[in-house]
Amino acid sequence: MRLLHRFLLLTGSLALPAAGAEAAKPAFLEKAEAFPTLETARGLTSIGERIAFRAHEEPFLVVATVIFVLAILHTFVAVPITKYAHRVQHEHDEKVKGDPDHLKRVSFKGTMLHFLGEVEAIFGIWVLVLLGAMAAMHGPAAVTGYMMGVNFTEPLFVVIIMTLASTRPVLRFAEGCLRFFARFGKESPAAWWLSILVIAPILGSFITEPGAMTIAAILLGRKFYRLKPRPVFAYGTLGLLFVNISVGGVLTNFAAPPVLMVAQKWNLTTGHMLVHYGDKAVLAILLSTAAYFAFFRKDLKAMAAQVPDLDGDGIADWTQRDNPVPFFVTLTHLLFMLATVVFAHYPPLFIGGFLFFLAFTKATQHHQNPISLKGPILVGFFLGGLVVHGGLQGWWLQPIIASLTEWPLFAGSTILTSFNDNAAITFLASQVDGLTPALKYAVLAGAVTGGGLTVIANAPNPAGQALLARYFGDGVSPLKLLAAALLPTIIVAMCFMLIPDKSAHAPENPPPAAHRPF
Secondary structure, X not given: OHHHHHHHHHHHHHOOOOOOOOOOOOHHHHHHHHHHHHHHHHOOOOHHHHHHHHHHHOHHHHHHHHHHHHHHHHHHOHHHHHHHHHHHHXXXXXXXXXXOOXXXXXXXXXXHHHHHOOHHHHHHHHHHHHHHHHHHHHOHHHHHHHHHHOOOHHHXXXXXXXXHHOOHHHHHHHHHHHHHHHHHHOOOHHHHHXXXXXXXXXXXXXXXXXXXXXXXXXXXXHHOHHHOOOHHHHHHHHHHHHHHHHHHHHHOOOOOHHHHHHHOOOOOOHHHHHHHHHHHHHHHHHHHHHHHHHHHHHHHHHHHOOOOOOOOOOOOOOOOOOOOOOHHHHHHHHHHHHHXXXXXXXXXXXXXXXXXXXXHHHHOHHHOOOOOOHHHHHHHHHHHHHHHHHOOOHHHHHHHHHHOOHHHHHHHHHHXXXXXXXXXXXXXXXXXXXXXXXXXXXXXXXXXXXXXXXOOOOOOHHHHHHHHHHHHOOOOOHHHHHHHHHHHHHHHHHHHHHOOOHHHHOOOOOOOOOOOOO
């Protein structure tokens, strides 16, 4: 526990540069900031002209994008690498069978291949390549300057909110809430499936999307994936979960990462989000889930026979350590989650609160399950690597966003989200001056629409994959996930863009007097 406390204090210090230790901004970032002015002076207006000019002015940015593309391609071969790693390890185990020295059972080649096939580690691995290229082209000082300017608040927040959401008291509370809705269907597998995939994503607007993803993924694993469903059901449910979580967080202005990035600058209050995005998001979730339910109804009916009803009450007996958790323990956990959400932008506060939370779990250990930080830390590592790479992609993304009209911008935002995280897309859009309300609506709607297509499209997705990957053999296939999420994504797109929105062409609201988290 003491070592864990020291680790968290160290990671907290990474979120912001230490006082008096700020490094100089690298030359390539200063040059990138001057691109719009230089392009205006030269009369460069088309997307191609501007991107070509930027590539010529700063070749390192091109190198950074090539490395980022290679990292994305690496995720598509992660499953084959993992399969090969298992084969190498098996061959090594056969070779040393019977040897009393257990240390010889470790295969360096097999272990390294397994690491290279770990999706959560891929972007971190390629960060090493990126920083090596940065040092070679601009010197070691540029590496320090860039890394000290990267904001790791979101990865740290996701690590902590994932850990809080996966604790036994929070899971039991969330399961109780979902059971209320599942009882309308006599707690059958179909009723639980609908409850998890509809109610949990909507709850994400209040407990944040990473928290909702953690709870939904754990419950899906316990109640469905452990029954070893056929692959089409496994991928279909995962794709639907990713899409529903991405759009389910837009009922408020603080739960979805792409909304958070622009809420203050675009004056997106919770009331505004609820009225102009929330109704369409809920409709999209209901339509998408209904479509998949119709397709998987036979699978869900078959699962009912796999879950025994030992007490004869007509309700499937889902067993999971039934002894109750005292109310004050559950309430304290929920208050810690609330504090983490409120202070989501202040790492010293939410990390400090987490240290107190760990002490509380130690005092109430008899009501807890063991807390495992492996999954949350891997997800944080994934997001941290994505943040490092994503910070160098604005040079080509910004001209595209600034040059598109409403429908092309929506489509471009949806597609680009699949490759660069939806929060990065909306952040870059917020840096473009003169966007009309219609264009702001299009880019934000596109960002949340495309948030379920890939693992890197939305910050909570790596959490869902990390929790459910063990049910997919050698890992989740990116292409199969993309195919599974395509239909729900199309339904979401139709809801957001075909249902008229009066605010899209209304005059902008005056800026708020002060920013509030809610």
